[in-house]
Amino acid sequence: MVSALGWLAGNAFAPLFALLYSLLLAAALRALWRSGERQEEIRVVPACVEVIPVPGGSPVFRAHPHWVRLLTDDERVRLASSGRQVEVGSFLAPAERQTLAEMLEGLLAASDGGNRRR
Incomplete structure (x- = not known):
């Protein structure tokens, strides 16, 4: 929603940066979650x-x-x-x-x- 408002305000790259940020955050959270699954x-x-x-x-x-x-x-x-x-x-x-x-x-x-x- 914030990226859409940025796009409406004239920042054409706001949705792209929001998507890239979301993907990086998802990858980091997945890596953190997987590291917590260690067991023996x-x-x-x-x-x-x-x-x-x-x-x-x-x-x-x-x-x-x-x-x-x-x-x-x-x-x-x-x-x-x-x-x-x-x-x-x-x-x-x-x-x-x-x-x-x-x-x-x-x-x-x-x-x-x-x-x-x-």
Whole structure:
């Protein structure tokens, strides 16, 4: 509507700029929406621990729970076994990452039957 008023006032390029602006805004919002859809699947069962970055995809990390170590620092949560490491929860906020680390610690201890608390 504003571009139509601009066109009526003599600015012949107002509708074109409004269309271009709308397309750029739509593309930016779509990219933002898609970045918020990131997820990964972490399976902890008595037989193995798997990290699958995309649901339905193939695992990027697989190991027996007895040999998996949980490595945490201020910014990252990692699972390690046999010289391999994978970062999990990189897209989470720091408080959510801490909750993930605590949950993984409990699941690893329960699946292994041992106590992994440090």
